[in-house]
Amino acid sequence: LMLEEKMHGAISRDEFSLHYQPVIEVNTGNIIGAEALLRWKNPSLGQVSPEEFIPIAEQTGLIVPIGYYVLNEALKATSTWIVKYRGPFNIAVNLSPLQFKDPKLINTVKRLLDQYNLSGNSLSLEITEGVLLGSKHYIRQAFADIQSMGIKISMDDFGKGYSSLNYLRQHTFNTLKIDRSFMQDFERDKTAPALINATIAMAHALDVEVIAEGVETQAQIDYLTENSCDYAQGYLFSKPLPHAEFEQLLCLDE
Ligand code: G
Ligand code: G
Ligand code: MN
Ligand code: NA
Numbered sequence: 001l002m003l004e005e006k007m008h009g010a011i012s013r014d015e016f017s018l019h020y021q022p023v024i025e026v027n028t029g030n031i032i033g034a035e036a037l038l039r040w041k042n043p044s045l046g047q048v049s050p051e052e053f054i055p056i057a058e059q060t061g062l063i064v065p066i067g068y069y070v071l072n073e074a075l076k077a078t079s080t081w082i083v084k085y086r087g088p089f090n091i092a093v094n095l096s097p098l099q100f101k102d103p104k105l106i107n108t109v110k111r112l113l114d115q116y117n118l119s120g121n122s123l124s125l126e127i128t129e130g131v132l133l134g135s136k137h138y139i140r141q142a143f144a145d146i147q148s149m150g151i152k153i154s155m156d157d158f159g160k161g162y163s164s165l166n167y168l169r170q171h172t173f174n175t176l177k178i179d180r181s182f183m184q185d186f187e188r189d190k191t192a193p194a195l196i197n198a199t200i201a202m203a204h205a206l207d208v209e210v211i212a213e214g215v216e217t218q219a220q221i222d223y224l225t226e227n228s229c230d231y232a233q234g235y236l237f238s239k240p241l242p243h244a245e246f247e248q249l250l251c252l253d254e
Helices: 002-007 050-060 063-084 097-101 105-115 136-148 164-170 191-205 218-226 243-253
Strands: 016-025 031-042 046-048 090-094 123-127 152-158 175-178 209-212
Touching (some): 002 050, 016 063, 031 050, 031 063, 046 050, 050 063, 063 090, 063 097, 063 105, 063 243, 090 152, 105 136, 136 152, 152 164, 175 191, 191 209, 191 218
Parallel strands (some): 031 090, 090 123, 152 175, 175 209
Antiparallel strands (some): 016 031, 031 046
């Protein structure tokens, strides 16, 4: 309850910010985009972890206005990076189920893309299984509306849940993000590399691109390179960084 009280008004008090974690093209090592990750610093609570406050924001519905803050900040930053930094840049934003079900989502995203002069393919929306519960018809229509703008839809945390394969059959994804637990098990367990390899092959057969998450070691990126993984994200390249530090990283990468 205390977290909930302090979360009210946190947007207008400017307590939220975004960190950005680079997404690397495996073949070239270039930064092709970033995932935006929400941070909350409250004067009395200090830094609050998203694992703590996002579930509460979801339960209370505050995730909807907070989510619009995230979309606005992430797209504003992307519009400046596209100008300063040559080459395509894709920003990935996490969407909670309530945001996905908000009837204003699609028009708001459209308006923000227009406002910042961005094409849809500068944006990826990351969703987890929770989004895919509910009316299959509604979800298909929302996917079609989003993808018709050129926006990509990513299945986040792939392999962690119960029925990821079934969702891949039912809906058209552009990207699949292999859950970081597979990288954590990579060195100690023969099953993890086999499943990573099989997931990449399966995704490519469906014309879906793959991002490996949680890449921390050279052995992992070597394996991903050998097995034609498209993109990678993880501490081997960079942890999530505040805006100014991420921008420095982009300049160095040029
Ligand atoms: O860095 P990390 O601790 O940020 O993220 C923890 C969790 O919080 C991840 O599962 C991530 O998907 C989620 N998360 C981070 N930022 C956002 C956001 O803007 N919206 C939603 N819905 N989830 C987020
Ligand atoms: O659940 P989601 O994938 O949206 O959130 C990404 C989370 O993964 C963030 O909390 C981020 O800080 C964390 N993360 C990013 N790279 C690594 C990594 O290389 N190792 C670990 N253990 N966590 C990572
Ligand atoms: Mn994510
Ligand atoms: Na993930």
